[in-house]
Amino acid sequence: MDINKNVESPFKLKISFDKLLQHYKNFTKSTNAHRAAKAKHIVTIANTYPELKKGFSDAGILKKREREINEILEDAFNPILTKNEIKTASIPFQNLIFNASERFKNIIKAAGKDFKLEIKNMPKDDTYIVACTLILDFYYGYNLNFKRPFYYEIPDAHGITRFYKILYNADFTEIVPNTNAPKITQKDYDELLDNFENIALWKEKFPPNSYTFKGFVISNIFDVTDDQSISNVKSSLIADDKRKDVDFMNGFHEIFRSLFGINDLKVGFSIYNKEDGIFERVYGAGMKSYLLGQHEHEKCTNALCRWSYNRLLKEKKYFSISNVNRVFNKVKTGVPHIKSLHDQGIKSAVFAPIANDSGVMGILEIVSSKPQMLNSINANKLVDVMPYIVTAVERSKNDEENLIEAIIQKECTSIHPSVHWRFAREARDFIKAEMKGEQAAFKKIAFQNIYPLYGQIDIKGSSKARNQATKKDLSLQLSAVKNIFLKASKVESLPIYQQYIYQINNCLTELNDDFKVDSEQQISDFLNQEIADVLKHLSSIAALKQAIDSYFGSIDSKVKALYNHRKDFDDSIALINKEMASLLDKKQEEAQTMYPHYFERFKTDGVEHNMYIGESITKEKNFNLIYLYNLRLWQLQVMCELENAYYQMRSRLPINLDVASMILVFNQPLSISFRMDEKQFDVDGTYNARYEIVKKRVDKAYVKGSTDRVTQKGKISIVYSHKQDEMEYLRYIRFLQSKNYLDTDIEIVELEDLQAITGLKAIRVSVLYHKNKADKSFYTYNDLMKTIKA
Incomplete structure (x- = not known):
């Protein structure tokens, strides 16, 4: 099969070992007898099979000449280092690997049968243009400085994504123009510099198959999972509206799983409210707090033991529990955070304070359902990521404060969006004046020559309706009190009861015949300041207790009055x-x-x-x-x-x-x-x-x-x-x-x-x-x- 088939590229690819063989040809004259002998052997192989030197596009030759190719590449793929180094021999822009170290083969094997190897940060649409930039660099000598790191993402046997950085050795390649290749002038180069995404222009200057790429590349590959995980943490935390995205926490779990190499690891957060001395849940899609469990908030002293409280909030240092069950069996319910973890089925955990110079802002919680997976040793991995988390939390707190101010402005002031631009302009001028050291003053905001419109939908007779509701409530309350005193006068024939009944009757008459603005307040004062204490005293009389309890039960605790019709x-x-x-x-x-x-x-x-x-x-x-x-x-x-x-x-x-x-x-x-x-x-x-x-x-x-x-x-x-x-x-x-x-x-x-x-x-x-x-x-x-x- 032709390796160029179904591939659009400015290159016609030919696998060749010519440039490597030239080195061995020179080694045949070496004074080192062993080196000279090996070089002569490899040159003999090349002479016997000239296609290895001349180059070929038929992938079948790779299989046919596999033994000879392995011998030619033996020095590059040292058998002593093959289980340590991650290395491949291939052609660029295709996943056609024809030699690899044992360690690389084992990594691909662990990834599973369905895994397809591909460079993750090489957009397919850019492959053609990147190939053109190589021609500009290697053949025309323009230093474009386009070099950028490429990565593989490969899962290990436990399903944890690991990151591998690829460094290419292109010493054994050469690029030559074909007859259909237009010559690139300085004018062409200048035009291309400003049109990276114009694929049509690049194809005009570099038509398909207009250059021959002859040779092969050696890829030196390095496991950079820790570095990439830290970078991914930083990138994730930079993103806006993180809490609203349900995928954010899922991605965050994956990043930390790669960093720690633990496939069931989960991450949680708690906010530290210093003013109230409590931990609070972080609200957002997928956000959890393993310290709080099912609680929305908890006093810090109730969520932590004294030692862990001092460790996190005073010393601002992290701590780990490598075996939650073992600790729980020793202390039972005596340590609140251990009980919380145990109740959630967590077997090991790390708690780390998110703190800056001003103090602790929150707690980072990393947990696993397996014992000893998290411990005081691997907890040190947090040292590299905590600065980014601290920065993100600081920014989040600032954003929240700005949001609070925005809500206050929206809900509590009259600055409508239509005029916000004018306030913003004056605010900018105010800031500029302050920065210049001038006397800053917020200028008057005024709009001339505008037309007003006013409308209302008003409740008809609302004052009358409110008065009627008030009368009904007070009448019911007065009548209830009157009935109590009528019963009381039968139990004890005291003149004072008749006096109260007389006053109540006067109040009822005022309600019906002469209701004034202050009538409600006067009657309420009479009932609360005079009658209430008397009724509490009378409640000790068995015959009156039920009626008095019923009366007080009907009184609204906030308005301290019967509040039915008015409600x-x-x-x-x-x-x-x-x-x-x-x-x-x-x-x-x-x-x-x-x-x-x-x-x-x-x-x-x-x-x-x-x-x-x-x-x-x-x-x-x-x-x-x-x-x-x-x-x-x-x-x-x-x-x-x-x-x-x-x-x-x-x-x-x-x-x-x-x-x-x-x-x-x-x-x-x-x-x-x-x-x-x-x-x-x-x-x-x-x-x-x-x-x-x-x-x-x-x-x-x-x-x-x-x-x-x-x-x-x-x-x-x-x-x-x-x-x-x-x-x-x-x-x-x-x-x-x-x-x-x-x-x-x-x-x-x-x-x-x-x-x-x-x-x-x-x-x-x-x-x-x-x-x-x-x-x-x-x-x-x-x-x-x-x-x-x-």
């Missing part, structure tokens, strides 16, 4: 806010892809949101009013969807509540700036402040000449002050009517004047609802309520 109200509000805010946030992500803008929302008794859009916010894109109009239409549509989402979830609420939606239209652009003291954006200037005043008061405004609020359940109210806004939104409404979002009952109303603000109007229109997501019918609010009640 239903608070839970309803919380659920409404959560659902509405979640849907709004999801919709907002879609809106940002249309055109970047600032967005913020607030949870009150309902959900409010502010949006600002304009060129000064976007940084890069050119702003056009079409994007404002688009966002206004989007906002109106989303408010309809929020209304629908609410009434579809209403049946899941502990109490029934209604919502009313409103949009405020502000026609003129304004300026906003970030207030460092309050960590939020606010409008700039006296004129712009009018917008904030309207926002705070308009939902409580009345329709002129009536007692109706501008916002109504089942309707969306769009508040505005200019005729052009009215015309614009009527267009949006007509469009949404065609999409069955809105009903046809449009009304335009004037609002009563607010403080220093006149001329406001509102468009009100009913929302069309669906009973659920699968429902295709459309209902008005009244229709929906009738359907729900039916």
Whole structure:
């Protein structure tokens, strides 16, 4: 079989021993009789079989002339060293090995019948180009310095991957151009230098089979498993998002198995929380802690004995347990980490502190299910890898701290991603000023000429509903106390009981007839500060004990009051806010892809949101009013969807509540700036402040000449002050009517004047609802309520 068949290469390969034979030809004249005699013998072999000198491409000749080739290569493959050296004779870029040392043969045999030998870090797509660089180097004399180490990965008899570095001896090779080889000029060379990955260009300069490679290479191979394992540890720890990748720990186990030569070895980690004096589990895919076992965290003094505690956390030194069972049988449950290992079926282990100059950050845990596999001797292998682990943990801690700060910023401040670029720019300027030794100051963050949008979905009558829930809870609590005192007066006829009953009756009357802002607090103080101690005293009376125990059992431990109806109200509000805010946030992500803008929302008794859009916010894109109009239409549509989402979830609420939606239209652009003291954006200037005043008061405004609020359940109210806004939104409404979002009952109303603000109007229109997501019918609010009640 031709060794060049089915192989695309710039080389036509020919196996030849010519250059090696030239050395033996010179040795025939040696004064060393033994050397001369051997050289003459080898020259005779070459003369007898000229193909060994001339070269051949037929792989069959290797088998046919195996004995002669072995004799020619005997000095290179010294039989005395053959069981120690790892060496092969082969041709480049193919796994065609025609001579090998005994040790290499044994390594391949141990790898198993299915093992296929190949160079792991030689991409197949690069083989052609690498061959071309050899031509540039060997034939044209260009020093490309392309030499790089190549490796084999070969499993041993235990299945542990071992790494072997290959060093080539190319002294016995020569490269000559064929007739179809274009001559490479300096211009060609310069072009190739900048086009390593352009395979078409390389094939143009070095066509297939345009050069003859004659000779063979000797590969000197070295076991570098320890060095490569250390390198792999370093590479693995450099990778980002390690905890999220389920394959990371599997790969990490394999690396340490190669380093220690133990096929069942596993690696675990524990975080050391110095502030709380505890070990904590590392959360991530495949992460385990063999020190903690099934516990999420544990006091250090409970996880370690005194000696191991001092060894790891004080001395910052590793220790090993070579036979866990033997130690456990001696100490039983007296040593916590031994018990933890024993319970997990671990037979030997090494614990090593991950520590820097600041102290211990965590514990590296290496374990095996076999005794004595891990011990104080092979534990020394950790010396070379611990610096990389320490560096990785330091970086991880810094990343975690940065992540914590990012979450705090995201969840607790108003720095929206759309304006983050501006804060980042000012922060960079701040850092530059500090580095130059100048007086650094964080400049004012402001955006001019931007358009505001405001909307809210508010819980209708929330104050009234909250008061009703409060009345019901207090009435039940007062009635329960009154019944206890009525029973007490039958047991003991004391006037003080009648006094308490009188006070309770007054409280019940106040609840029903004259409930004030401070009524709740006054009644709660009366029950907690006066009545509670009396009831505790009366609980010693057998006839009253059950009733009093039942009363205290009904009191919520946090609010120290009966908290049933109010809890239903608070839970309803919380659920409404959560659902509405979640849907709004999801919709907002879609809106940002249309055109970047600032967005913020607030949870009150309902959900409010502010949006600002304009060129000064976007940084890069050119702003056009079409994007404002688009966002206004989007906002109106989303408010309809929020209304629908609410009434579809209403049946899941502990109490029934209604919502009313409103949009405020502000026609003129304004300026906003970030207030460092309050960590939020606010409008700039006296004129712009009018917008904030309207926002705070308009939902409580009345329709002129009536007692109706501008916002109504089942309707969306769009508040505005200019005729052009009215015309614009009527267009949006007509469009949404065609999409069955809105009903046809449009009304335009004037609002009563607010403080220093006149001329406001509102468009009100009913929302069309669906009973659920699968429902295709459309209902008005009244229709929906009738359907729900039916």
